[in-house]
Amino acid sequence: MTEQEFKEAMAAREQQKFDKAKEMLENAVKGIPELKQFQGSMLVDNTPEGLRIQITDQEGLAMFPSGSSAPYGHTRAMLDLVARIVRQLPDNRISISGHTDSVPFKDPSGYTNWELSADRALASRRALIASGVPENRVDRVVGRADQDPLEKNDPKGLRNRRISIILLRENDLGPTESKTLSVPMSKK
Template sequence: MSDDSQRPIVVKKIKKGGHGHHGGAWKIAYADFVTAMMAFFLLMWLLGSSTKGDLRGIAEYFQNPLKVALSGGSGAGESQSVLQGGGMDLSKKAGEQRRGDGGKEKKRLDELKEKIKQAIDGKLAQYKDQILLDITPEGLRVQIIDQQNRPMFKSGSAQMEGYAGEILKEIATILNEVPNRLSLSGHTDAAGFSTGDNSYSNWELSADRANASRRQLLTGGMASTKILRVVGLADSVPFDVVNPANPVNRRISIIVLNKEAEENIMKLAGKAAGDAEAVSDPASAIQAGVAAATEPAAAPATP
């Protein structure tokens, strides 16, 4: 029998913590990676969902943050601005409508179109085939066209027929209900004068007819300040491209301008700072290059 007192005493030291510490640097690296990926996808989402105006506003903010800081103060910033509380909304550049404002303006033009339609179906029913309505990038366009047996003006002259004056007077009262400004353009067919373009030509005739329409609108009660542009385009923008001699090419076009189109015209006329931007369609580009129409002169007889 062994003596237990002679056995050696063994002290066992237990180290808690499993397999020991291997370092936590990988956790930090992984957290950095996840954060970077979140930032990347957030950036992609912002770039994809922002308008051009917003992106330019953001770029301008980072290029000149002092400009935004100095514009701050009570009520600074807009509720829809990408620069909340940062002064004026730099993303709202002249000529670019914010979605909210553009929606209200479109609704107003649609309602105006419906009112003119009602007038056409009512008082102007007999001239229904000669009045065309459509929405263009510049705004609501009202075109009054000639028919073979019922022209708006006497041949080769800016003297308006009575029925055309009635149409314009009726339209004037409706157009006066909206704050939008107007652009008037006169158009002719391709039939020229015997004297050629060196004397009185379709250019002068179309401008004189546009001006005669302007005066008739004023007679109908329209405020003179609503007219922004009056131009003559001769036969350069035909309604019927295939048949330039078609009577429908002789027409008066009235455009109820949206805000963007109005600002573009003002820019092209030198009334706003900054470089002029392209207008919304080729017809407008032609209109912008035509000189302002003068008062009508006596026209020689057509051939």
């Protein structure tokens, strides 16, 4: 086996693990009665960076109180579910980013969407660690404010308010890596 063939085999094996993790997340959200309401809140897709798990706000179901970084109990439950999956893939580090919509948030102290998105990402990091993810698995925690909207045609859309957790690839996919496969979870 050549070095290139070995790398391709390792990348394919990692992708199989990501596919299995996606399936486990989807089945857990469908199969746990308390989590069924969150089917529309969780998106899982493959990116060049790795397996991206996004938890979004949806109509009538926010992750955090307005202007706060203290997650609701149901948000902690979703992060606990994500932590269970992350723990099953011990070779992959994670990236956590917080996102807001483009509705300006500013209080007299100068606290803006930038701080809010970063604080929510940090709160998500703490929740994942409290659920058993080792601290050394966290590669980075980033606040993105409204700079990377999920709903590009609706920058004020509530689904732009989200937490993104990426299980980072250990194995380079090579030239096909630039293709992003996006498969949102079904809403059955």
